[in-house]
Amino acid sequence: MPTELERAIARFRPKPRPNGDVAGRISAAAFRAAVEQRLSAVERDLADLKGRINGLIFVVAGAVLTQLILRVMA
Numbered sequence: 001m002p003t004e005l006e007r008a009i010a011r012f013r014p015k016p017r018p019n020g021d022v023a024g025r026i027s028a029a030a031f032r033a034a035v036e037q038r039l040s041a042v043e044r045d046l047a048d049l050k051g052r053i054n055g056l057i058f059v060v061a062g063a064v065l066t067q068l069i070l071r072v073m074a
Contacts (some may be wrong), residue, residue, distance in 0.1 A: 002010070
């Protein structure tokens with residue numbers, strides 16, 4: 001006979017599916033596919049960030065070079 005605590009805990013456990021799987025579990029192949037998708041999204045974001053940083057460096061270097069030329073010419 002389960003105690004009151006055991007019954008309360010049992011309400012929060014995932015219910016087993018008819019095929020024996022616990023709700024919310026995924027196969028190894030599906031997990032790998034999800035991880036691969038997330039990794040490719042991180043790679044795209046990182047490439048975008050790298051491009052923005054390179055652009056920012058180019059703008060700063062251009063501004064410094066412009067200031068140097070203006071001071072030399074003045």
